[in-house]
Amino acid sequence: FLKRFIALFLSCIIATRFNLCLSNSNIPFSLKTLPLEGHLSFDETSLNKASTDFGNRYQYHPVAVLHPNSVSDIATTIKHVFHMGPSSHLTVAARGHGHSLQGQSQTHGGVVIKMESLKQSEMQIHVGNFTPYVDVSGGELWINILHETLRYGLAPRSWTDYLHLTVGGTLSNAGVSGQAFKHGPQISNVQQLQIVTGTGEVVNCSEEKNEELFHSVLGGLGQFGIITQARILLEEAPSMVKWIRVLYSDFEAFTRDQERLISQDSAFDYIEGFVIINRTGLLNNWRSSFNPQDPVQASHFNSDGKTLFCLELAKYINFQPMDIVNQEVERHLSELNYIQSTLFVTEVTYVEFLDRVHVSEMKLRSKGLWDVPHPWLNLFIPKSKIHNFAQVVFGNILTQTSNGPVLIYPVNKSKWDNRSSVVIPDEDIFYLVAFLTSAVPCSNGSHGLEHILSQNKRILEYCERENLGVKQYLPHYNTQEEWRAHFGTQWETFRQRKLVYDPFAILAPGQRIFQKTI
Ligand code: FAD
Structure with missing residues (x-):
C-alpha cells in the first residue's frame, strides 16, 4: 500500500509538471486523437442522454461520451485525463444503467463512459468442486446474468429488487434485497474484480491479491476505479x-x-x-x-x-x-x-x-x-x-x-x-x-x-x-463536511484510499465527495 502510494506520488508530480497544458476548449480535440477500439460521441443527443438519470432532477452536461469496446479503451481514456494533470478539470463518470437518483453517474464538462457498451467475451460460467461463479463485464445488466446462468440451472445468490441495473452500478453501492439477510448484499458475493484505477492502471484484485483495492471498490461509490469485470458467486436456482x-x-x-x-x-x-x-x-x-x-x-x-x-x-x-x-x-x-x-x-x-x-x-x-x-x-x-x-x-x-x-x-x-x-x-x-x-x-x-x-x-x-x-x-450530500459525518470513523481510510487510487479525483465526480484539485 505504502509503495503504491510513493510511486503514485511521484507520477502525480510528473503528470502535474509536464501536463499537457490543454485549455478546456481543446479537450474534445485531445480526446479525438486517442487510439480507441470503440468510439467517442460528441453530438448533442448523446451528451443530453448522458446527463439524465432515474432521479430525473439533476442534469450535468459532459463534453464526450465514450463507448468502450475494450478495457484498454477505458484505461487509455483515464490515462489521458490523468496525464493532463489536475488543472484540466476534466473528470470521468462511469455510467451503468443511469439509475442513480442525484446525478451520481454524470459529470459536468467531463467524459461519461457508457459501461453497457463494454461487451467482453461471452459470460463465463464455472462449475466444479467449488462454489460456482460467473465472470461478467462491469457493464452487464443483472437481468442478462440471470437469464444466462439459468441455462446452467444456476443463479447469483444476492439481488436487488430491480434487475435492469448494471453490476458496476450496484457493486459501487451494495446491492440489497430480501436475500441479503442470508447471503449478505451483492458486495458480499463477489470473489474477484478487474479495475481501471484513476491513474489508468488495470488491476485484478480479490481477497488474496490487491485486497485493499478490492475492499475499497466494493460499496466505494465509484471513487477508486472503474469495475470492468466481476466474478459473481452462484447457487443452484430454484424452479x-x-x-x-x-x-x-x-x-x-x-x-x-x-x-x-x-x-x-x-x-x-x-x-x-x-x-x-x-x-x-x-x-x-x-x-x-x-x-x-x-x-x-x-x-x-x-x-x-x-x-x-x-x-x-x-x-x-x-x-x-x-x-x-x-x-x-x-x-x-x-x-x-x-x-x-x-x-x-x-x-x-x-x-x-x-x-x-x-x-x-x-x-x-x-x-x-x-x-x-x-x-x-x-x-x-x-x-x-x-x-x-x-x-x-x-x-x-x-x-x-x-x-x-x-x-x-x-x-x-x-x-x-x-x-x-x-x-x-x-x-x-x-x-x-x-x-x-x-x-x-x-x-x-x-x-x-x-x-x-x-x-x-x-x-x-x-x-x-x-x-x-x-x-x-445510496447516500447524497452536498458538502465534504456532510460526507465526513456520513463516513464517521471510516472517513480517514476512505480519503487515504482516494489519494492512492484516484489522486487527482478524476472518477465519479457526480457523488460530490472530492473536487478535482490537488
Ligand atoms: P449508475 O446510476 O449508472 O451509476 C451509479 C454510480 O456507480 C455512479 O457513481 C457511477 O459513476 C458508478 N458506476 C457505474 N458503473 C460503474 C462501474 N462499472 N465501475 C465503477 N463505478 C461505476 N439498490 C439496491 O441495493 N437494492 C434495490 O432493491 C434497488 N432497487 C432499485 C430499483 C430501481 C427501480 C432503481 C432505479 C434503483 C434501485 N436500486 C436498488 C439502486 C441501484 O442499485 C443504484 O442506483 C445503482 O447504482 C444503479 O445501477 P446503475 O447501473 O444504473 O448505476
Missing part, C-alpha cells in the same frame, strides 16, 4: 417460488416476526416488508395477483385508512414434493402473529419473482409515470431505534404511501464485510427503510416534488436531532 404476504397492524409484532425470520436457521429465502398508510381500496391494490388463503374472511377485512405493515416472504422450490413444501411453510407461518384473515399466497417462476419490478415498470411506462422525478430516500436504521423511528415517521411525518412503496426489512450485519467502503450502522441487526416515492403530476399541474423533498428533510432532521445512528444508503 418455482412460493411468495407470501401477510398483514400486521401492530408494528412490534411485525418487527418481532421479521427479526425471528432472519435468524440463522430461517426457513425462508427472501424476507422483506412494506408500510401501508392511508391507502383506500387496499385489498384491491396491495395483493394484486395474490390469492387469499381464506377468501371469505379476506373479503371482510377492512383496511381503509389504517397504518398496516405487510410482511413479504418467499420460499424457493427446487424439486421437493409440493405437499412437503406446503406443510413446512404452514408450520412456520403458524408461529407468526399476523392478522389471520390476511394471508395471501401465490406461486410464480423464479424469473417472474426476481423480475417483478419490471412488470410495474411496464405498467408505469404505459401511463407515462416512469420518467417522473424520483426523490427517493434510503436509510439504514439500527434495530434499537426502529421503533422510535416508526412511531415518529409512520405516525406523524408520513401521512400516506400512495406515491410509491415504503420498504422496511432487517438484515444481519454479520453478512457485511467491514473492510468494504459501504457505511452501515454499528448494530448486529439493522433495517433498510426505503421511501421510493414518485413525484407524479397532479391534476392541478403540480407534482408534489417540493412536498416530498420537505418530508424527506423532516425525516433526516428527526434522525439527526435524536441521534439515531442512521446511515443513508
